[in-house]
Amino acid sequence: MDKLMQIRKELQVPKSHYNSFGGFKYRSCEDILNAVKPLLETHGLTLTITDRLECPCNGWVFVVAQARLMDGECVLAVTESMARQPESKKGMDDSQISGCASSYARKYALNGLFLIDDVGDADMQTPAENPAKKKPVDMTAMKTDKGKAFLLAFGDPYAAIAELQKSKDVTPEVEDYIKGLYRENSKREA
Secondary structure, three states: OHHHHHHHHHOOOOOOEEEOOOOEEEOOHHHHHHHHHHHHHHHOOEEEEEEEEEOOOOOOEEEEEEEEEEEOOEEEEEEEEEEEEOOOOOOOOHHHHHHHHHHHHHHHHHHHHHOOOOOOOHHHOOOOOOHHHOOEOOHHHHHHHHHHHHHHHHOOHHHHHHHHHHHOEOOHHHHHHHHHHHHHHHHHHO
16 A cells, blocks of 8 residues: 555646636646556556446446556555447447546546545635636527537536536526426437
8 A cells, every 4th residue: 555655645736728718728638548557567566457348227337447456466446437429419429428437437437546536736726715706607609509418428417517607606596407408308309
């Protein structure tokens, strides 16, 4: 465990990507892997990541990623994370949809294993902690493409609302609008 603790102390993975639609910085699974590989080699550890599919409720398919850190034959730590795989996503084929869910689940399994905190920086502070970052949600934008894009990106209204709440002040009006979009899309698909 000393080796794992040392890697956790040494590992630096900056948020080097920017999502212009959502207005936030992020790190990818690949960023984490590129940063941790030299540290694994230095400490003589092996990292494996595997995926499996689960359908726990309502027919939704979840990709469950497991990150396993080993020192020779000894398992030091195992973490798992899951991501729901949407039935469809505009502009993507089935393999791309699965790949996105896998990457997301793997990223959060690695975050758990190496104690990478996605909420500990200024970009993710609540408005009370960082008043300069407080931005009210623009309902005009929400009622055009932005609300629809959040719904498509996160698959269900509650995930879209949760994602919006990370960086913006979400009003009940916005929540109702996203839920209404979800109901409209569900009716069209039926």
